[in-house]
Amino acid sequence: MERRVAVVVEDDADIRGLMAELLGQSGFTVHQAGTGAAGVAAVREHAPAVVTVDLGLPDFDGYEVTRQVRRFSDAYVVMLTARTEEIDTLLGLEAGADDYVTKPFRPRELRARIEAMLRRPRTSGSLPVVPGAAAAEPAAAPAADAPDATLEPADSAAPAPVPPPSSGVPAGSAPSGWSAPVPAQTPAVPSPLPGSAAPAPHAEPAVDARLELDGLALYPQLHRVDAAGREVPLTPTEFLLLETLLRSGQVVRSKAQLARTVRGDDADAGTYVPKADERSVEVHVGNLRRKLADDPNEPRWIQTVRGVGYRMAGRPVAVS
Structure with a gap:
């Protein structure tokens, strides 16, 4: 809540x-x-x-x-x-x-x-963030934010998550985009202790779900990013931009699309985006690169497509 x-x-x-x-x-x-x-x-x-x-x-x-x-x-x-x-x-x-x-x-x-x-995707109750301390609590938050949090992937080649065989969710019925950590599915995952149903909501098997790309891992529910083995603290806006780019894969996202996403609109709504908002996106992406130690001249993760926008340097995969 x-x-x-x-x-x-x-x-x-x-x-x-x-x-x-x-x-x-x-x-x-x-x-x-x-x-x-x-x-x-x-x-x-x-x-x-x-x-x-x-x-x-x-x-x-x-x-x-x-x-x-x-x-x-x-x-x-x-x-x-x-x-x-x-x-x-x-x-x-x-x-x-x-x-x-x-x-x-x-x-x-x-x-x-x-x-x-x-309305942006984030973990409820994570203020301030204490890494690893709230792993059992975030499950309730995405349900309230799900309509706005789920971003359709522009890269159709990126594999969609497959629910565990024991989850009771038919294969191929996962939501479009990477939205595996949906709390409504959590109770269907059995507890690791035979015959014990109560601990299942606290086991949080989906909390480890993440998006990965060449040493970069983003955990949507934990609001956490690891890059080359170190945790990288990001602002909510930086986190949202990185998550959006990861979900889009190698499909280019324009500055206008990213600006709409930041302000809570549909990226492809076609609504007016002032130059100041596009410039803000440039600054946020610059801050994001600096924190990730990603050289824009030889990018490992975020590529600039001149005159268009940004995309990821490879094909991210969803891991659950």
Whole structure:
């Protein structure tokens, strides 16, 4: 179940109150902070799903708040500022923000952006992420997010998962795309202990399901990525982009398609995508490559198709 907790970091009391009211109307429990230090402490204490950060704060700026928050939380971070220069947007995204909204903003649009972020595939209750500590809990989350989380694979050659023979799911009936870790199927997998039915929901056999490509492994339910034997911490947006590219295989995804995916739209909906959103995708992919240590000149995983977009350098496989 989705945790509706938010932290508002804003030094202007009027705007802070407006944000608290706006998020409160959307069903959030809102905690407010007037300084960067207080904001970081509030995020650490309340483990919110969403954090809004003003760029100009009395102690240190919103960039530093975002960087510090990213050290222990994968909350969605929305940066709010009156600065409209492209460099400010890029700095905010590079610091780890998921979205950048300029003031004055339209409350309905901001609320829609936040709701779109919350529809992205992620593991409920993973704030902050503790690797390996919540392996028994994530199974309930994908059921609520499944309609928005499942991405149809553009690469038809990528093998679809085959349910275990003992699962009770007929071969060939797996959902389109790699959506094997669907909680509704979990109870059908027998417990490893004969005659014991109760432990089955906690055995989580599908939690190890992953997408793999040449030493890169992505675990959708754990919201975890391993690259060349090391765990790589990613922001929710970076994780979503990598998962989308892995599911697409060697089929190129344009910057516009990826931008629609990031904002929660259908990738092929044909809706308008401003250049700023495409540029944001470039920054996020650049951050992703840097964290993966993937050289764009000699890519091991993510290839740039000039003038078009991005694709994976090989054919990812789904392993369950």
